[in-house]
Amino acid sequence: MSEKTELDETTTRDARASTTPPSEVKTSAPVGAGDGGSGRKEAEASLWADAWRSLRRNPWFLVSGALLVVIIAMAVVPQLFTSVSPHACDLSQNRQAPTADQWFGTDIQGCDYYSRVIHGARNSMIVGVVVSAGVFVIAVLVGLLAGYFGGWIDGLLSRTTDMVFAIPYMLGALVFLNIIEDRGPMQVALVLMLFTWPTSARLMRGSVMSVVNSEYVMAAKALGAGHVTIMRRHILPNSLGPLIGYSTVFIGIIIGAEATLTFLGVGLQQPAISWGLQLTDAQSYVTSSPHLLLFPVIFVGVTVFAFMTLGDAVRDALDPKSKR
Amino acid sequence: MDAAQPTSRKSPAKDETMTSSSTAEPLLEVRDLQVEFRTKAGTAQAVNGLNVTLHAGETLAILGESGSGKSVTAQAIMGILDMPPGHIAGGEIRYRGEDLLQMPAERRRRLRGMSISMIFQDALSSLNPVLPVGWQIGEMFRVHRGMKRREARQKAVEMMERVGIPAAEKRAGDFPHQFSGGMRQRIMIAMAIALDPDVLIADEPTTALDVTVQAQVMRLLKQLQEEFNMGLILITHDLGVVADVADKIAVMYAGRVMEASGVYSIYSSAAHPYTRGLLASIPRVDGADERLDAIPGLPPALTDMPPGCPFSPRCAFATDRCRTERPELREIAEGHTAACHYAEDFITAEEDPA
Numbered sequence: 001m002s003e004k005t006e007l008d009e010t011t012t013r014d015a016r017a018s019t020t021p022p023s024e025v026k027t028s029a030p031v032g033a034g035d036g037g038s039g040r041k042e043a044e045a046s047l048w049a050d051a052w053r054s055l056r057r058n059p060w061f062l063v064s065g066a067l068l069v070v071i072i073a074m075a076v077v078p079q080l081f082t083s084v085s086p087h088a089c090d091l092s093q094n095r096q097a098p099t100a101d102q103w104f105g106t107d108i109q110g111c112d113y114y115s116r117v118i119h120g121a122r123n124s125m126i127v128g129v130v131v132s133a134g135v136f137v138i139a140v141l142v143g144l145l146a147g148y149f150g151g152w153i154d155g156l157l158s159r160t161t162d163m164v165f166a167i168p169y170m171l172g173a174l175v176f177l178n179i180i181e182d183r184g185p186m187q188v189a190l191v192l193m194l195f196t197w198p199t200s201a202r203l204m205r206g207s208v209m210s211v212v213n214s215e216y217v218m219a220a221k222a223l224g225a226g227h228v229t230i231m232r233r234h235i236l237p238n239s240l241g242p243l244i245g246y247s248t249v250f251i252g253i254i255i256g257a258e259a260t261l262t263f264l265g266v267g268l269q270q271p272a273i274s275w276g277l278q279l280t281d282a283q284s285y286v287t288s289s290p291h292l293l294l295f296p297v298i299f300v301g302v303t304v305f306a307f308m309t310l311g312d313a314v315r316d317a318l319d320p321k322s323k324r
Numbered sequence: 325m326d327a328a329q330p331t332s333r334k335s336p337a338k339d340e341t342m343t344s345s346s347t348a349e350p351l352l353e354v355r356d357l358q359v360e361f362r363t364k365a366g367t368a369q370a371v372n373g374l375n376v377t378l379h380a381g382e383t384l385a386i387l388g389e390s391g392s393g394k395s396v397t398a399q400a401i402m403g404i405l406d407m408p409p410g411h412i413a414g415g416e417i418r419y420r421g422e423d424l425l426q427m428p429a430e431r432r433r434r435l436r437g438m439s440i441s442m443i444f445q446d447a448l449s450s451l452n453p454v455l456p457v458g459w460q461i462g463e464m465f466r467v468h469r470g471m472k473r474r475e476a477r478q479k480a481v482e483m484m485e486r487v488g489i490p491a492a493e494k495r496a497g498d499f500p501h502q503f504s505g506g507m508r509q510r511i512m513i514a515m516a517i518a519l520d521p522d523v524l525i526a527d528e529p530t531t532a533l534d535v536t537v538q539a540q541v542m543r544l545l546k547q548l549q550e551e552f553n554m555g556l557i558l559i560t561h562d563l564g565v566v567a568d569v570a571d572k573i574a575v576m577y578a579g580r581v582m583e584a585s586g587v588y589s590i591y592s593s594a595a596h597p598y599t600r601g602l603l604a605s606i607p608r609v610d611g612a613d614e615r616l617d618a619i620p621g622l623p624p625a626l627t628d629m630p631p632g633c634p635f636s637p638r639c640a641f642a643t644d645r646c647r648t649e650r651p652e653l654r655e656i657a658e659g660h661t662a663a664c665h666y667a668e669d670f671i672t673a674e675e676d677p678a
Binding site for chain 2: 233238
């Protein structure tokens with residue numbers, strides 16, 4: 001056959017760079033996972049390799065990735081970072097400035113502030129990850145159904161989305177959390193989820209709609225694929241890219257929102273340890289003990305920054321237009 | 325009259341009239357199909373009373389320029405027309421005597437891919453970019469036949485070998501963008517014929533390919549058609565492609581069949597001025613330095629059809645009758661129909677050059 005020569009390595013690579021559709025990468029997990037046989041390893045490698053190559057060359061990905069590894073470790077195993085219990089407090093030593101011994105000083109109760117701040121990572125992370133994961137699921141369902149079926153289903157789902165979207169999520173969360181007496185990370189997460197899903201759902205609907213009219217969807221239809229097959233095999237893998245990027249950024253946004261709500265007195269409650277609660281306590285002592293404000297602010301800021309930067313890097317890696 | 329009778333190089337059964345019923349039950353029969361698109365500019369009549377018949381082992385070429393309604397016809401037969409704005413206003417599409425348009429959606433879906441299958445013009449955009457090709461072919465077996473993964477993959481490799489993809493076993497894990505245009509179209513063909521369909525619709529299967537590969541792909545289609553005894557509907561605007569492969573031709577213009585007959589009589593004694601115009605616009609090797617004859621003007625807007633013959637505004641021979649009275653598709657010789665008031669005159673003019 002005269003066409004054998006086309007398999008030249010460079011051509012293949014070029015073709016990929018120019019023609020890969022959005023979101024080539026993240027799908028490989030569900031996709032490759034299913035296929036038996038020898039083709040599977042190569043396939044997976046080629047899908048991941050593409051995004052991984054572009055991520056690895058991105059300094060922002062490296063910086064934010066390293067920061068997140070540290071922060072996640074803090075949330076999972078705070079004992080790695082401090083051997084001092086956050087509950088070992090000595091009231092007589094309250095509001096001490098940082099020293100060589102106690103790096104972040106002590107708080108109002110005389111507890112070691114470094115230990116408190118480290119232990120505060122867990123609640124922020126739980127809220128951020130739970131909300132982002134929950135919103136991801138809602139967005140995929142709503143966006144997929146609305147974008148794929150269109151018509152009255154789209155009308156119903158989109159108008160519902162718009163209605164929730166019209167309520168500022170901070171205001172909604174404030175009102176709702178005010179009513180709930182007993183607020184742990186899960187309650188805060190649920191309320192935030194309730195008011196923040198519309199942005200993601202709209203994003204997902206948009207990218208589904210850009211895929212739904214593609215020729216391979218029509219071809220799949222012509223070859224007898226049903227709705228479920230088309231959505232699962234053809235639409236989802238090709239439309240998930242932007243949402244994955246945004247969901248990473250979204251964890252950062254939610255961590256900020258949780259700190260804000262807690263600071264406003266409607267988020268987590270004592271005796272929970274959280275950055276937001278530390279900020280609440282710090283507000284009365286800003287002039288006399290500024291370190292109480294400084295350390296949690298730095299930690300919240302760095303965490304949010306890391307998630308946002310990572311999200312941008314991931315989104316770029318999954319976007320064919322930004323591929324070089 | 326006798327001289328106009330085409331001499332068929334295929335079996336005589338293949339050169340039958342498209343509108344008259346034949347002895348064997350036709351695989352696919354489209355009767356008076358009408359497809360409209362409701363647009364802001366008004367209702368566009370994309371297909372207007374189309375009649376075609378297809379038998380097993382037969383190749384029907386639907387020929388026409390862009391906008392003549394040939395792709396819409398294919399989509400209507402497959403049931404993948406975008407509705408709305410598309411709308412099937414009337415007619416029937418019978419597959420083995422059963423009207424597809426009256427069939428429950430689920431039953432019709434099962435026929436797609438299994439019994440009636442389709443390949444598209446641009447294979448790159450018709451293949452899912454994120455799935456390995458072997459997997460996509462194998463999916464046909466998994467979805468329709470409920471095969472296990474390993475078994476489906478084995479069948480997929482077999483299909484790839486069958487359509488002439490070298491090192492199929494090794495390449496089954498590759499992605500569509502890693503193949504050349506011709507190879508991609510072969511993969512698309514492998515998917516379409518995987519379940520041994522009775523009817524294969526090929527919508528401009530070679531238009532996106534370069535000329536050398538076009539011939540290979542057409543040969544492959546022809547060969548597979550004979551092997552599987554499929555009915556093949558070949559949609560194209562390329563008269564050159566058709567001559568080789570088709571048994572009969574339907575020339576479409578503005579959503580209607582202008583002329584239909586066995587492939588030979590179209591080339592030897594075209595009875596419609598539009599067909600003649602098309603034939604005159606093919607470059608010929610022996611044509612020296614002559615300029616090609618193009619058909620002047622553009623097809624009519626589908627939202628605003630002329631009252632008479634739709635071709636009359638562009639026809640050099642149009643009379644007042646053409647502009648007011650719409651010619652029906654009628655038989656002018658055995659196995660040869662044309663929608664022109666003066667079809668016979670054209671044929672006789674050809675026969676007596678003196």
